[in-house]
Amino acid sequence: MIVIIADRVDSRGSDDFIAAVVQSLNSQLGGHLLLPADRTAGDEIQLLVDGGQTAVDALLLLTRSGRWSVGLGVGDARQPLGASIRESTGEAFAAARSAVERAKKKGTRFAVGAVPRHPLAPDLEALADLLLVIRGRRSEQGWEVRDLVARGLTQAEAASRIGITPQSASKRARAADLRTEDAAIGPLSRLVGTLDATVSTPVIDTRPVRMPRAMANEQDS
Secondary structure, three states: OEEEEEEEOOOOOOHHHHHHHHHHHHHHHHHHEEEEEEEOOOOEEEEEEOOHHHHHHHHHHHHOOOOEEEEEEEOOOEEOOOOOHHHOOOHHHHHHHHHHHHHOOOOOOEEEEEOOOOOHHHHHHHHHHHHHHHHHOOOHHHHHHHHHHHOOOOHHHHHHHHOOOHHHHHHHHHHOOHHHHHHHHHHHHHHHHHHHHHHOOOEEOOOOOOOOHHHHHHHHO
């Protein structure tokens, strides 16, 4: 299982900001979340995602603003999952918790944890850091081109929308390292997926199911 925990950098802002981020995550990633993203404690958001691609998508959404420390944890999760992410537990959650605490001390504000430990985790973190550094240096003009291209426009169409020449759009794209980002997302996603497949074995909850009182009465009659 892959768990992401994000903790807000500045806790003095409005609660409406956190609610908006949760809503955005569920809107953009909802079909690929095993449980809906939710605010769990204080200024914290947790997600349980279905694979490497969704994990990287969530990472890029959360880290763009610079307002979140993000921990990605991989490991077991107790089965069956709870009705909400608040009610779900397992080693993946513990790994994400450890990772987000470590992320708070890093420039990229991102860290990876795995239970049990695995050499792919630091490799993944190092490669993700490189991408986050590139994105962190991107200008507003570079993001303008990035966002339009991400919506399916060509660079020429983006240039027309912005009101600049295609040559200027191409120059912005190069300065923003858009090709580098696009080339990195696939490998990063596969690394997360490989780490998940390597270390995650669902833990089955073997505790007896408590029978609802009404059903118990029917059984006794």
